[in-house]
Amino acid sequence: MVLLHTPPGELGSPAADFNLPGVDGHNHALDDYRDASVLVVMFICNHCPYVRSVEPRLIQLAREMAPAGVRMVGINSNDPTNYPDDSFENMKKRAEEKGYTFDYLCDEDQSVARAYGAICTPDFYIYDQQRKLRYRGRLDDSPRNPLMVKSQDLKAAIQAILEGQPVAERQHSSMGCSIKWKGTPPG
Numbered sequence: 001m002v003l004l005h006t007p008p009g010e011l012g013s014p015a016a017d018f019n020l021p022g023v024d025g026h027n028h029a030l031d032d033y034r035d036a037s038v039l040v041v042m043f044i045c046n047h048c049p050y051v052r053s054v055e056p057r058l059i060q061l062a063r064e065m066a067p068a069g070v071r072m073v074g075i076n077s078n079d080p081t082n083y084p085d086d087s088f089e090n091m092k093k094r095a096e097e098k099g100y101t102f103d104y105l106c107d108e109d110q111s112v113a114r115a116y117g118a119i120c121t122p123d124f125y126i127y128d129q130q131r132k133l134r135y136r137g138r139l140d141d142s143p144r145n146p147l148m149v150k151s152q153d154l155k156a157a158i159q160a161i162l163e164g165q166p167v168a169e170r171q172h173s174s175m176g177c178s179i180k181w182k183g184t185p186p187g
Contacts, residue, residue, distance in 0.1 A: 006123050006174045009136025015039065015127045016115035020075065020105035023092040028073065028103050030131070037069035038161050039131065040154070042102075043113060043123040043179065044074045046094045047085035050176035051121050053144050055098060058122075061155060062101040068162055072102040077113035078121070078180040086180070113179055120176040124154055128161050135161075137171035 019029040033039050042058065044051045062072040078086040088106045095104045107113055116125060126135035135157035142148040157167045 006119060006136060007117070008171065008173075009125065009133050011133050011136075013133045015041065015125075015131040015133070016112065018075075018105075018107075018112045018115070020107055020112060021088070022106075023088075023095045023100075023104045028105055033071045033073065035069070036071035037129055038065075038071070038158050039127040040070065040072040040158065041116065041125040041127070042072060042074045043077060043116070043118040043121055044104075045076045045078045045083075045086045045121045045177075045180075046090055047078075047083060048121040048177040050143055053146075054122060054139050057139060057146060059099060059101050061158075065155075065158055066101070070158055070162070074100070074102055074104045075107050075112055075118075076104065077107035077110045077118065079110075079182045080108075081182070083180045110179075110182060118179060120174065120178055122176050123174050123179075126154070126157050126161065126167075134167045135171060136174075138174040141172070143175060 015030055017030045019027055022028045076086055076091055080087040091104055091106060122139065124137060124139060125133060128134050137153055139154045140149045141151040141153065153172060160167045
C-alpha cells in the first residue's frame with residue numbers, strides 16, 4: 001500500500017463532466033446533479049483501508065447534508081482486473097451492505113479520475129452551485145480513528161458554501177492509497 005497525499009486543488013476550476021454507470025443500475029452524469037446546492041465528488045473504492053475507515057462518516061455526512069441540497073457522489077476508478085475487490089459487482093455488494101446514502105459510480109476507463117486529477121482514495125472535491133471547485137482536501141483530521149476527530153474539514157467547507165461564506169484558505173491534503181491505474185499512471 002502506497003500512502004499518497006493530494007496536491008492542492010485549483011480553486012475556481014470547473015467540475016469535469018462525466019457519465020458513469022452506478023450501482024443502482026442507472027448512468028449518472030454531472031448534469032444530473034444540477035439542482036444540488038453543493039456537489040461533493042469523492043474518489044473512493046472498496047478495498048482501501050483509508051476509505052474503509054472513513055466510510056461510516058461519509059455515509060452519515062451524506063445523510064446529514066441531503067436536506068440542505070448537498071449531493072455526494074462516490075467514484076471508483078481502480079483497475080478491477082488487478083484489484084477484484086473493486087469490481088463493479090463488488091461495488092454493488094459493498095454499497096448495499098454498507099447502506100450507501102450517495103451514488104456510487106464506476107470509472108472503468110479511468111478517464112474521470114484523470115480529468116479530475118485524482119491520485120488517491122479517498123480524494124475529495126467540493127463544488128458550489130456553479131460547479132466551481134471550492135475545496136480539495138481531507139475529510140477530517142483523523143482518517144484512521146473517528147474518536148480522535150477534532151476538525152471536520154469537509155463538513156466545515158460544505159457549511160461555509162451553504163452559508164455563502166468563504167471556505168478556509170488553508171486546505172489540508174487528503175491521504176490514502178494510490179488509485180490503482182491500468183498501465184502507466186498519469187503525470
